[in-house]
Amino acid sequence: xxxxxxxxxxxxxxxxxxxxGIRPGSAQSWPSRPIELIAPFGAGGGVDILxxxxxxxxxxxxxxxxxxxxxxxxxxxxxxxxxxxxxxxxDGHTLGIVGAPAxxxxxxxxxxxFNFDSFDFVGNVETDWMSIYVASxxxxxxxxxxxxxxxxxxxxxxxxxxxxGTATHIATLLFVRAAGIEVTMVPFPGSAQSxxxxxxxxxxxxxxxxxxxxxxxxxxxxxILGTMGIGRSDALPEAPTMREQGIDVVAGTxxxxxxxxxxxxxxMERLSGALARTVADPEFLAQAxxxxxxxxxxxxxxxxxxxxxxxxxIADLWRTNPWRx
Amino acid sequence: MWDGLIHxxxxxxxxxxxxxxxxxxxxGIVIGALPGLSATMGIAVLIPLTFGMEPLVALGxxxxxxxxxxYGGAIPAVLLRIPGTPAAxxxxxxxYPMAQRGDAARALQISCLSSAAxxxxxxxxxxxxxxxxxxxxLLFGPAEYFWVALFGLASVSVLLGKDPVKGLISxxxxxxxxxxxxxxxxxxxxxxxxxxxxxxxxxxxxVLTGLYALPPILMLCEDAAKRAAGEGMAVLRASAGLFYQxxxxxxxxxxSSLIGIAIGILPxxxxxxAAFLSYNEEKRSAKNPAAYGKGxxxxxxAAECGNNADNAAALxxxxxxxxxxxxxxxxxxxxxxxxxxxxxxxxxxxxxxTVYGFMIQMLLTSMLLVFFGGVLxxxxxxxxxxxxxxxxxxxxxxxxxxxxxxVQDSMFDVYLMxxxxxxxxxxxxxxxxxxxxxxxxxxxxxxxxNLRMALIIAQGDxxxxxxxxxxxxxxxxxxxxxxxxxxxxxxxxRREQRPAE
Numbered sequence: 155x156x157x158x159x160x161x162x163x164x165x166x167x168x169x170x171x172x173x174x175g176i177r178p179g180s181a182q183s184w185p186s187r188p189i190e191l192i193a194p195f196g197a198g199g200g201v202d203i204l205x206x207x208x209x210x211x212x213x214x215x216x217x218x219x220x221x222x223x224x225x226x227x228x229x230x231x232x233x234x235x236x237x238x239x240x241x242x243x244x245d246g247h248t249l250g251i252v253g254a255p256a257x258x259x260x261x262x263x264x265x266x267x268f269n270f271d272s273f274d275f276v277g278n279v280e281t282d283w284m285s286i287y288v289a290s291x292x293x294x295x296x297x298x299x300x301x302x303x304x305x306x307x308x309x310x311x312x313x314x315x316x317x318x319g320t321a322t323h324i325a326t327l328l329f330v331r332a333a334g335i336e337v338t339m340v341p342f343p344g345s346a347q348s349x350x351x352x353x354x355x356x357x358x359x360x361x362x363x364x365x366x367x368x369x370x371x372x373x374x375x376x377x378i379l380g381t382m383g384i385g386r387s388d389a390l391p392e393a394p395t396m397r398e399q400g401i402d403v404v405a406g407t408x409x410x411x412x413x414x415x416x417x418x419x420x421x422m423e424r425l426s427g428a429l430a431r432t433v434a435d436p437e438f439l440a441q442a443x444x445x446x447x448x449x450x451x452x453x454x455x456x457x458x459x460x461x462x463x464x465x466x467x468i469a470d471l472w473r474t475n476p477w478r479x
Numbered sequence: 480m481w482d483g484l485i486h487x488x489x490x491x492x493x494x495x496x497x498x499x500x501x502x503x504x505x506x507g508i509v510i511g512a513l514p515g516l517s518a519t520m521g522i523a524v525l526i527p528l529t530f531g532m533e534p535l536v537a538l539g540x541x542x543x544x545x546x547x548x549x550y551g552g553a554i555p556a557v558l559l560r561i562p563g564t565p566a567a568x569x570x571x572x573x574x575y576p577m578a579q580r581g582d583a584a585r586a587l588q589i590s591c592l593s594s595a596a597x598x599x600x601x602x603x604x605x606x607x608x609x610x611x612x613x614x615x616x617l618l619f620g621p622a623e624y625f626w627v628a629l630f631g632l633a634s635v636s637v638l639l640g641k642d643p644v645k646g647l648i649s650x651x652x653x654x655x656x657x658x659x660x661x662x663x664x665x666x667x668x669x670x671x672x673x674x675x676x677x678x679x680x681x682x683x684x685x686v687l688t689g690l691y692a693l694p695p696i697l698m699l700c701e702d703a704a705k706r707a708a709g710e711g712m713a714v715l716r717a718s719a720g721l722f723y724q725x726x727x728x729x730x731x732x733x734x735s736s737l738i739g740i741a742i743g744i745l746p747x748x749x750x751x752x753a754a755f756l757s758y759n760e761e762k763r764s765a766k767n768p769a770a771y772g773k774g775x776x777x778x779x780x781a782a783e784c785g786n787n788a789d790n791a792a793a794l795x796x797x798x799x800x801x802x803x804x805x806x807x808x809x810x811x812x813x814x815x816x817x818x819x820x821x822x823x824x825x826x827x828x829x830x831x832x833t834v835y836g837f838m839i840q841m842l843l844t845s846m847l848l849v850f851f852g853g854v855l856x857x858x859x860x861x862x863x864x865x866x867x868x869x870x871x872x873x874x875x876x877x878x879x880x881x882x883x884x885x886v887q888d889s890m891f892d893v894y895l896m897x898x899x900x901x902x903x904x905x906x907x908x909x910x911x912x913x914x915x916x917x918x919x920x921x922x923x924x925x926x927x928x929n930l931r932m933a934l935i936i937a938q939g940d941x942x943x944x945x946x947x948x949x950x951x952x953x954x955x956x957x958x959x960x961x962x963x964x965x966x967x968x969x970x971x972x973r974r975e976q977r978p979a980e
Contacts, residue, residue, distance in 0.1 A: 356620025
């Protein structure tokens with residue numbers, strides 16, 4: 155017991171000592187050391203490439219000799235990285251790329267050390283709209299063919315996904331709800347296998363992003379029946395949206411810059427300004443285009459409301475149709 | 480196609496690109512040789528560095544790392560019975576006994592030549608046969624992959640060792656480990672003990688390094704206590720030269736290359752399955768199957784040729800359809816995207832010089848392996864055995880920790896590795912073979928998930944699992960693998976009994 159008490163006491167003492175450190179003074183002295191930019195997925199992937207493309211431009215536009223190091227914290231579908239950002243000291247020296255819907259779905263699915271309110275969002279950077287694809291020799295020429303067949307044959311159409319709870323799954327759930335149909339969803343261990351199975355005729359359709367499918371659509375290897383975008387995607391402007399075709403559904407993946415909740419407002423303002431100047435920087439725009447980053451900048455005040463709506467939508471899906479008991 | 484290849488040649492032989500390939504090959508050999516570090520990680524780390532480079536320079540380095548690491552994994556597998564990469568497990572079977580006999584240099588040279596042969600054949604397949612081979616890829620859906628995984632698991636019979644019961648227990652342990660993590664189909668957590676570090680499942684490199692690398696290190700430590708300081712472990716016999724009797728391996732190389740290429744074009748299977756199946760087939764078709772596992776050079780040749788033959792072939796679905804067959808090819812695809820190269824048929828039209836150049840680089844880096852792997856590396860690395868155990872053991876341990884940490888930048892993985900190290904040590908001492916565990920980890924998840932997806936797709940009509948021709952062919956192969964040895968065994972026993980009658 156005495157040992158335990160000593161531990162508790164010293165922990166409290168440490169906490170008191172650390173308390174003034176939580177507000178490391180003014181935003182003027184920020185950044186006082188290198189900023190860690192957490193990429194919650196492994197090196198070489200889309201999130202990593204986004205983080206490493208952003209970092210030098212953010213450094214330039216923050217000024218004050220800012221130094222940003224990208225740190226990969228992969229694992230558990232992004233959970234390890236999201237937790238790292240959410241539980242970091244909110245002093246502006248830890249930032250992260252957070253991806254929706256991943257960081258929104260995980261807290262619904264299981265016990266986590268973070269939730270929606272653990273983050274303060276600097277802004278959204280990239281959005282790829284989810285879309286429904288079929289093989290080029292599929293009888294479904296339009297989304298109407300697809301919906302008509304599904305209505306006549308409930309659950310007969312198989313749709314390949316890249317796993318339960320992923321963006322592809324959420325989008326498919328929203329799509330079938332909006333279209334009033336039922337399909338059989340097949341969760342593959344990744345998008346690559348899912349796509350191959352569609353091209354080989356093992357599943358009837360697939361849900362994944364426009365950015366991933368644009369080239370194959372242009373090559374005539376696969377057919378896109380509609381994107382779930384608010385508007386048409388820059389990656390494939392000829393592809394119509396679902397809304398244009400009378401199905402009211404919007405779904406995609408968003409990647410944005412976030413800090414732990416409680417980061418001083420002055421620092422958040424400066425970050426948000428730096429991000430706005432970055433996405434207007436012609437050099438950044440050129441690099442983003444070459445690397446296939448689908449820019450969709452949303453400033454700080456806008457992104458929070460946008461993500462909150464998404465979070466509500468997922469909470470509602472989870473309530474009505476939990477994909478895991 | 481020929482036009483494309485010829486047009487790409489001058490670019491490939493620009494000095495920067497030649498240098499990039501050399502750097503890649505040497506770097507790849509080192510990465511592969513260090514336990515825990517793999518080609519996937521090497522290339523992933525390289526990608527941000529290539530942002531400013533010409534595409535062919537970046538791709539040349541990636542090709543070099545890819546081929547180099549696949550061979551590099553054989554080096555510690557032969558010398559210390561520590562596979563440097565998951566695909567090098569089968570190399571330990573005969574490579575390590577050869578090294579113990581004093582033929583380490585010879586085993587490394589065979590590994591190197593076989594890697595080059597497999598990699599070269601695979602690159603040729605990529606250059607010349609990509610369009611027809613990708614059609615084969617598309618024939619495989621979840622049902623077919625399930626049977627492929629079962630076929631791989633059936634090859635466990637050669638890995639069982641002296642005591643089949645212990646071997647099967649090991650394999651069962653491997654299958655159990657494969658279930659850890661979030662179940663992709665139902666979303667349930669299995670054996671995660673509420674730790675988020677386990678929700679993603681056990682990374683095969685972590686399990687492999689723990690099971691395979693730590694026991695030999697512990698044994699080195701035991702050895703160190705017994706030996707005087709400054710004394711090396713093994714006699715090293717001079718080898719008869721790199722190309723000594725190379726023609727005797729041609730049949731092995733052809734067989735293993737075909738197996739490796741076949742596995743390569745199937746997304747999700749990977750180099751370790753290619754190596755296991757090549758080894759299995761080599762042993763099955765040999766006149767002297769009893770010699771395998773005791774230092775038969777052809778066993779080394781089959782395993783190393785098989786795993787390198789997976790390399791370029793795995794790029795076929797990746798480049799033509801944007802479907803990467805493995806973690807490495809997924810990262811390479813990421814590297815291509817960074818340079819604005821979108822996979823698909825248009826890639827071959829719009830960026831012909833780059834994509835054909837990359838294919839030639841895959842071939843050339845395989846050839847460079849002969850020089851850097853065979854002439855230089857074998858000579859240098861074989862001398863590892865001259866290092867006294869008291870120095871070698873701590874160095875190896877440090878390398879393992881760094882390597883495993885770098886897989887996902889996670890200390891949790893390092894602790895897991897130590898845990899598996901102790902399990903591996905106990906298993907080794909109690910005579911449980913380790914290879915079936917790795918096979919179970921690699922193929923267990925593949926078999927389970929594909930079966931369940933196939934059942935979802937079948938929508939109650941479960942005969943669909945057997946309906947395709949591809950499925951039926953693989954099932955026939957499984958039956959052959961399982962029952963031919965049994966029939967042969969029974970016939971031999973009858974022949975032995977006859978004189979007694």
